[in-house]
Amino acid sequence: MIALSVNLNKIALIRNSREGNFPDVVAHGRTCLDAGADGITVHPRPDQRHIRPGDVRDLATLCAGRGVEFNVEGNPFAGAMGNYPGLLPLVLETGPQQCTLVPDSNEQLTSDHGFDLNKDGARLEPIIKQLKDAGVRVSLFMDPDKQQISLARDVGADRIELYTGPYAEAVSQQSADLDSIFAAHCAAAEHALFLGLGVNAGHDLNLINLPRYRTLPGLQEVSIGHALTVDAINMGLTNAVAAYVNCLAGN
């Protein structure tokens, strides 16, 4: 079974376009879980363009109460900004089951690459240890590069999350490179499994590109937000979550 973790960033983005709490991010998280999602993902960014620290606290409480996985993503090097305390303090305070470390700069529109662990491995290692000592599973956002994935194991990660943006783009463009891109993801996943790492995946996955991606060897979890939120506009959130659950089950 491949777990579906629904990313609520885009619900928060709409909420932040007005004063007040509409739509309510926690209520939408509850609806996703009621509809069959296995967990919730958020990616707080220092500029608080969508998820705010208070959302992380409230969703941690929701997920703990439901006994489901809470996955907090972000850049561990970004530091505090305003009332954003920095990823590590927020994760250590809220105790999610999983923290996915992502090498984003504050200026990025969205995540667009995995870690270069030749560059960042040494400073990630103590952060990973601190998170694991606190009982938080650590996943690293990675490109499908076997040498880099070996380094992910060496710095102590539990899992990798394969960055699926280029795969999704190749599907949407009907690119001639699609088969080789997916083959590289499969080889990367096999390598991670061989090293004892778990395999997650995410970014721009949708109902069109997921049927193939779900066949990735050993895939444990996908986190999906943008496309699922757009689908929810058309079909409703409960139906959208159910569609993704069915798709992951191969139906």
Ligand SMILES: CC(=O)[C@@H](O)[C@H](O)COP(=O)(O)O
């Ligand atoms: C790591 C990843 O691929 C997603 O978390 C993505 O970065 C979503 O973040 P935004 O919703 O800010 O684009």
Ligand SMILES: NCC(=O)COP(=O)(O)O
């Ligand atoms: N980790 C990927 C994620 O949480 C969702 O990304 P997207 O579906 O919003 O592109």
